[in-house]
Amino acid sequence: MTQAQRAFERLQAWPDLFAGPASCGTGRALCSVRDEIVHFHSDRDVDLHLTLRAIQRFRYDLGGSTAIRLVPGSRWVTVHLDCDADTDLLLSLVSIALKAHQTRPPADLPSECNFHRVTVLPRSAAGDA
Numbered sequence: 001m002t003q004a005q006r007a008f009e010r011l012q013a014w015p016d017l018f019a020g021p022a023s024c025g026t027g028r029a030l031c032s033v034r035d036e037i038v039h040f041h042s043d044r045d046v047d048l049h050l051t052l053r054a055i056q057r058f059r060y061d062l063g064g065s066t067a068i069r070l071v072p073g074s075r076w077v078t079v080h081l082d083c084d085a086d087t088d089l090l091l092s093l094v095s096i097a098l099k100a101h102q103t104r105p106p107a108d109l110p111s112e113c114n115f116h117r118v119t120v121l122p123r124s125a126a127g128d129a
Contacts (some may be wrong), residue, residue, distance in 0.1 A: 002043035003081035007090050011038065016098055024115050030094075035101050038094060039076075039113050046079045047113040048093050054100040065089065069114070076113045 011030050012019055022029040022039040030038045039047040052075055055062065062068045062077060067086040069078040079090045 003083070003087050004040050004043050004046060007046065007081060007087045008040050010087075010091060011094060014094075017094075022113070022115075024113050026115055032098055032101055036113075037097050037101065038090075039115065041115050044081045046081060046090060047076045047115060048079055048090065048097055049076050049101075049113070050093070050097050051075060051100040054096055058096070071114050074114055075111045078114045 008019075008028065008030070011017055016032055017030040017037065020029050020031055020036075022041070023036055024039060027039055027041040029036045029040070035049060037049050039049075041047065055070070055075065055077065059070070062070060067080050067082065067089055069080070071078070077093070079086065079093070081087055081090065
């Protein structure tokens, strides 16, 4: 079982999330009653829908993680799941995302995920550059 499959199974058991197709057309999504929260695009790559306020609040922490890719102007962060710690990080961030979406200002409208905007290199390849 891949890290993404493990994360999906754990998150699907959360009472505030339900599964469905990802609106971008690639993979599966977990949604709250208000928004799509997570897109599972591959065995390792997941897009997480945060709010601008949440990204601004945690930007230094997010930017310091080798598992996270930020795209300027996007309300989504890409999480590369290589190990159990990355999966634990995703679950923590999903909890933050759910709380952020409950209090999301009306002007902070949903946006497209990062699937066609981010290329994630394996950690070993990224270090070789």
